[in-house]
Amino acid sequence: MSELFIQQSIDVNAPATTLWKILTDSKFIQQYMFGCIAETDWKPGSPLLWKGAADGKLYVKGHVVAFEPPHRLVYTIFDPNSTIPDTPTNYLTVTCAVKSLSDRATHLEFSQGDFSKVADGQNRYNHSHDGDNTILKGIKSLAESQT
Secondary structure, three states, X not given: OOOOOEEEEEEEOOOHHHHHHHHHOHHHHHHHOOOEEEXXXXXXXXXXXXXXXXXXXXXXEEEEEEEEOOOEEEEEEEOOOOOOOOOHHHOEEEEEEEEEEEOOEEEEEEEEEOHHXXXXXXXXXXXXXXXXXXXXXXXXXXXXXOO
């Protein structure tokens, strides 16, 4: 199978610093990430745990790969509740790139993959694709409401 990534982007009418806050502050994250908060110190190599704000359940786990405020965030993800083996080869990489268009406008590029290299990749790709679009719209809405 050739490389398989989800790649989406969206323009946001908010400064890069505001968009960055939406991407990295759990009080905002839970509003677009299906009620999950992100537990991490955002240092490269540190764990990143996506837990339900209401139930405390661990829904997604991974590690911070890169944290370059306010322009680049990279982390890995894995569903610990799946039947897929929890091995490094089954983790996906998410990259968020924030590019300033002006003082009050930014462009967010989102990439997730490579689904071709993980177990059950095509099904995971299909399941993630629509949800990622919902997340981007939520990020845009929150960032624009903060300006």
